[in-house]
Amino acid sequence: MVNAIIFGAPGSGKGTYASRLQSPLEVDVIATGDIFREIMKEENPLGTKVKSYVEKGLLVPDNVVIEVIKQRLAKIPKGKGFILDGYPRTIEQAKNLSKIVKIDLVIQLIVPDWIIIERLSTRRICKNCGAVYNTRYLKPKVEGICDKCGGPLYQRSDDTPEVIKNRIDVYERQTQPILRFYKEAGVPIIDFKTESPEMPPEVAVEKILNGLKKLQLF
Numbered sequence: 001m002v003n004a005i006i007f008g009a010p011g012s013g014k015g016t017y018a019s020r021l022q023s024p025l026e027v028d029v030i031a032t033g034d035i036f037r038e039i040m041k042e043e044n045p046l047g048t049k050v051k052s053y054v055e056k057g058l059l060v061p062d063n064v065v066i067e068v069i070k071q072r073l074a075k076i077p078k079g080k081g082f083i084l085d086g087y088p089r090t091i092e093q094a095k096n097l098s099k100i101v102k103i104d105l106v107i108q109l110i111v112p113d114w115i116i117i118e119r120l121s122t123r124r125i126c127k128n129c130g131a132v133y134n135t136r137y138l139k140p141k142v143e144g145i146c147d148k149c150g151g152p153l154y155q156r157s158d159d160t161p162e163v164i165k166n167r168i169d170v171y172e173r174q175t176q177p178i179l180r181f182y183k184e185a186g187v188p189i190i191d192f193k194t195e196s197p198e199m200p201p202e203v204a205v206e207k208i209l210n211g212l213k214k215l216q217l218f
């Protein structure tokens with residue numbers, strides 16, 4: 001059983017790799033971005049509030065995120081581990097998390113800015129199951145249709161050039177510093193570096209699993 005955080009800039013591949021690590025590691029994947037996209041569909045005050053942040057590429061306030069993650073973590077069956085994708089994103093969130101669960105591992109994805117921009121501007125998501133595709137580098141078998149469930153693919157409203165820029169800024173200012181928090185706490189960190197946008201996800205997943213083996217976490 002492993003409790004891991006997958007950490008990296010927007011578009012670094014967190015969701016893509018986490019979904020492929022889920023079955024070998026037998027863990028739940030919790031993606032706060034996906035949870036917020038569901039909440040945003042609801043026409044209530046919380047949905048409207050969350051939307052006003054996500055659409056600008058800003059972080060949803062800590063008090064909202066912390067409550068949401070607490071509820072989701074409580075649903076994990078006893079004895080099962082998890083991968084957190086998109087949480088924590090601030091020091092406050094990291095500190096709060098350490099009060100609820102023990103984190104065994106941080107997987108850090110290191111990707112140059114030009115690849116991030118390239119990937120996010122061509123990214124497509126399945127409306128039905130949330131699977132991630134890319135019109136250039138990770139094409140579905142049939143254009144516009146999800147390989148896994150046949151659902152329609154769409155472009156996220158925050159994958160526009162201006163919002164992408166904001167998200168990268170927010171990541172560098174508010175999220176990147178968290179890494180120090182985990183280093184100082186002695187949590188093992190696996191680094192995975194991407195040098196080409198063409199690299200298939202399977203290559204990254206295999207390297208990450210090798211890193212886990214070395215740490216005897218897999």
Ligand code: ADP
Nearest residue numbers: 010011032033053054058059060065086087089
């Ligand atoms: P990406 O990693 O590609 O930027 P996500 O799907 O993880 O996208 O997140 C989308 C948006 O949801 C973020 O830009 C932010 O507005 C909000 N969000 C997700 N996770 C958090 C979090 N832990 N704290 C605050 N806001 C969050």
